[in-house]
Amino acid sequence: MISALLALCAFLIPPAPAARADTPLDLDASGRITDTVGALGRRRGQVEAALERLHASQHIQLYVTYVRDFSGRPGRGWADATADRNGLGPRAVLLAIATHARQYAVSADKGSGFRKAQLKEVATTAIEPALAQHDWAGAAVGAADGYRAVLQGEPVRTPVIRPGAADPGGDGLVPGEQGVWVPIAGGIALCLTGLYACSRRSRRARAARRRRAAARDHPVLAATTRPGFTRMVQPLTPLPELAAEAAVNLVCTDDAVRTSAEELVFATAQLGEAATRPFAEAVDWARGELADAFRLRQRLDDSPFVDQDIRRHMLDEICSRCTSANRRLDAESAAFDRLRDLKANGALILAQAEAMARTIAPRVATAEAVLAALAPYRPDHVLAPVAAHPGEARDRLAFADTALAEAHAAITTNDTDHAAVSLRAAEAALSQARTLTSAVLRHTHGLTTTNVPAGPARAVLVARAEVSAARDYIATHRGAIGCRARTRLAEAERLLARVTGPAAAAEALRAAELAQEARALAGENVTEYDAPTAPHPTRILGGALLGGIILAGLLPATFGGGATRGRLAR
Secondary structure (H helix, E strand, O other), rough: OOHHHHHHHHOOOOOOOOOOOOOOOOOOOOOOOEEEOOOOOHHHHHHHHHHHHHHHHHOEEEEEEEEEEOOOOOHHHHHHHHHHHHOOOOOOEEEEEOOOOOOEEEEEEEHHHHOOHHHHHHHHHHHHHHOOOOOOHHHHHHHHHHHHHHHHOOOOOOOOOOOOOOOOOOOOOOOOOOOHHHHHHHHHHHHHHHHHHHHHHHHHHHHHHHHHHHHHHHHHHHOOOOOOOOOOOOOOOOHHHHHHHHHHHHHHHHHHHHHHHHHHHHHHHOOOOOOOOOOHHHHHHHHHHHHHHHHHHHHHHHOOOOOOHHHHHHHHHHHHHHHHHHHHHHHHHHHHHHHHHHEEEEEHHHHHHHHHHHHHHHHHHHHHHHHHHHHHOHHHHHHHHOOOOHHHHHHHHHHHHHHHHHHHHHHHEEEEEEEEHHHHHHHHHHHHHHHHHHHHHHHHHHHHHOOOOOOHHHHHHHHHHHHHHHHHHHHHHOOOOOOHHHHHHHHHHHHHHHOOHHHHHHHHHHHHHHEEEEEEHHHHHHHHOOOOOOOOOOOOHHHHOOOOOOOOOOEEEOOOOOOOOOOHHH
């Protein structure tokens, strides 16, 4: 091997070094920084710290690579090709900097959670000013801190700039007698690169075989955990603690998505679909991330004896998906507040909420009358799933009436902060009163519908009814509902959404079974529920806590993720 290496080195020594062009390359496997030109020098640790801050707070992996040039390609094309080559996942961003060509590009997946305006803001405020002064490390630090800022709804700041070398690595690797040493160094480097490439290909082949084996046994994991992106946990959290963390994340994220979707309905009624479209897209995106997380949780529940490493990866992915969903909602919360402006538009929102309350009250009375009319002709267990709903709807309606009265008084005295809190609480209560009432009417209508023939049509209708009943119950009692009930509901919804073809009846049957299980588990959760005791003076307030209308601090939940949904307290 040594003699072959020496012979190859002698053969490769050219009369003069040619200018090097960097094709899309393999990123450094040892970390998130690939510096082929020595641009960072002693500031590498500073960049690593900034990348870790971003990852720790937002679970975004920012990769930074420094090369001489982009080999004649457009910067974005080079960056995208490098990201694809290295299998960067949807929550990874690549910042590519060509020092000699004075270019840069950012590659971010459409599913990263960033909007174009956010990426542009970071580029113009935090990256470009540093690059203009050849502050190669500052550009990476500015990017990491800038992405963290936009995801937290904070202003992007220009980093402290420390000008550096205009073209690091541009004159070759060895100073002095370059005419002799540079060709030799280049030849040796090519030799070593060839040997390294062979070794890397071998390692990749072994890794590919392992991934294929894992994919055969655990296809969901293979589909959701892409090469090149894993949530890094050091030291490793014990599996029971990680499982508990994943369960809490699922519950909290589910609450955030449900609350955001509910307030979005009121925002759309106030401002129209065009104005609220970006927020609807954010809710849909967060809902998709959450659905993937629930699917992984269901997979783990179905395979209790799965390998511990696989289980850890799946739990880790659940946490990452939940973090991603919350991050997207948090990023939109400030803009959502500016659009709705509960303080400035309080009088209009109050009028709309009062009108909604007037339409719900007679529907509650209708639901009570229908149940009373059916009671002599139906066994108790048939009506039991919705028997308590009218009373709970009246409790929610009473809570809303009280909140609306407080909002009216606050607006009269120009107490806009108090008015905003009361209006949001009233809206949430009205939404749940409407859901509870509709659940009763839908359930009783199903009991009186007898003209549906047996077969797959009927199986699908039954499944839809069961899923709707479980969804409504969990939505209106979510202050008490745990992870297992929500997971079963999510799986039932997933199966119902894909019911089609010859397997429709079987899929519908399984969806109905899961929905029934979800409803039963949710009922157990509510029975065991121990509401916060301070202060908890009335049944009406207890119902608001049980429904997740107000948080433990007795302030209403709002549109947003875990970091912002309780912001009316501030």
